[in-house]
Amino acid sequence: MSGGTKPTGELTLRTLAMPADANAAGDIFGGWVMAQMDLASGIRAAERAHGRVVTAAVKEMAFALPVKIGDTLCIYTDVTKVGRTSMTLSVEAWAQRYLTHTLEKVTEATFVMVALDGEGNPTPVPPV
Numbered sequence: 437m438s439g440g441t442k443p444t445g446e447l448t449l450r451t452l453a454m455p456a457d458a459n460a461a462g463d464i465f466g467g468w469v470m471a472q473m474d475l476a477s478g479i480r481a482a483e484r485a486h487g488r489v490v491t492a493a494v495k496e497m498a499f500a501l502p503v504k505i506g507d508t509l510c511i512y513t514d515v516t517k518v519g520r521t522s523m524t525l526s527v528e529a530w531a532q533r534y535l536t537h538t539l540e541k542v543t544e545a546t547f548v549m550v551a552l553d554g555e556g557n558p559t560p561v562p563p564v
Contacts, residue, residue, distance in 0.1 A: 445514030464503035476511035481549035497545040506534035
């Protein structure tokens with residue numbers, strides 16, 4: 437681990453950063469990283485809501501380190517708040533560097549997800 441820190445939350449998604457996801461310098465696009473974080477948020481929130489969810493908001497996101505081609509992107513999620521129809525998740529993106537055990541935090545953000553019913557209307561999140 438880099439800097440003695442550890443990921444917070446549950447490992448929700450792991451994926452490999454490929455050349456198609458990178459710019460000419462070999463850095464992975466920030467939008468691709470954000471999309472993976474959104475996917476992980478959707479997985480975790482849908483499990484908690486027992487149904488369909490959508491992303492309502494993403495709060496502040498800054499990139500501390502780049503993700504490179506060949507790195508494994510690991511997304512950790514933690515449901516920090518459950519409202520009537522919404523859930524707030526703390527989401528961290530960590531890069532396991534290519535062919536190493538080094539894990540470095542790339543970015544983090546807060547995602548707000550809303551539970552939806554079959555018609556696409558907000559619906560209450562069931563109790564635990």
